[in-house]
Amino acid sequence: MNSIIMINGKVNFQITLDPGVWIFDDRKVDLTTYFTQEKEAKDELEEYTKSVSKHWDREIIEGAIVPPTLKTERTFKKQKVLNGTFGIPFKPFLENAEIQEDATMVQFITADEPVTVPLEKAYEIILGFSLKGKPLQEDGPIHLYFGDGSNASNPIKNIKEICVI
Numbered sequence: 001m002n003s004i005i006m007i008n009g010k011v012n013f014q015i016t017l018d019p020g021v022w023i024f025d026d027r028k029v030d031l032t033t034y035f036t037q038e039k040e041a042k043d044e045l046e047e048y049t050k051s052v053s054k055h056w057d058r059e060i061i062e063g064a065i066v067p068p069t070l071k072t073e074r075t076f077k078k079q080k081v082l083n084g085t086f087g088i089p090f091k092p093f094l095e096n097a098e099i100q101e102d103a104t105m106v107q108f109i110t111a112d113e114p115v116t117v118p119l120e121k122a123y124e125i126i127l128g129f130s131l132k133g134k135p136l137q138e139d140g141p142i143h144l145y146f147g148d149g150s151n152a153s154n155p156i157k158n159i160k161e162i163c164v165i
Contacts, residue, residue: 002160003141009107009164012098017162019129019141022088031085031128035149083133087145090125094164103164108144111158116165121146128155 007015022028094106099119106122108115117125124147129136136143136157143155 003135005142005159005161007093007097007162007164010100010103011164012100013096015093015097017093017127017142019127020135022129023086025088027092028086028088029126031087031126031145031152034087034126035145035152084130085128085132086130087126087128087143090127091123094123097164099164105165107163107165108156108159109161109163110156111160115144115156119164124148 003018003020005017005019007017104119106117106119108117126145126147128143128145129141135141139157140159142159143157144159145152145155
């Protein structure tokens with residue numbers, strides 16, 4: 001099975017997506033809670049600053065030695081990655097492809113029939129890539145979830161290509 005997906009069409013740069021590496025991406029979201037939790041706008045620079053500050057404070061208080069609680073946190077995060085169901089926002093990929101001004105729709109070409117979505121709605125899409133810690137082999141490599149969660153229990157599957165039209 002080919003797990004590479006192309007974004008092409010009315011874009012300045014064709015993008016190649018490889019869902020197999022997204023498990024290491026910090027932008028991934030937990031699909032078991034994503035559509036049920038309240039969304040809050042995040043300032044990425046502020047989040048990064050808080051994270052670095054927390055690490056710095058911890059190092060000053062506890063020293064550079066890794067405390068047992070941090071080892072437990074790392075184990076927990078590793079287990080979550082190995083057993084989790086994850087997706088990734090589609091918006092950054094569209095932005096990197098630099099969509100041309102005359103584009104209005106995004107077409108997801110599946111094994112069955114194409115699914116066409118208005119460009120505004122496409123920016124809110126979440127691409128599922130992992131189910132219970134395993135890549136989507138049989139009906140993947142990605143699943144499409146609308147940002148409002150309207151198809152959270154029945155995502156669009158078997159996506160082979162993405163074309164901006």
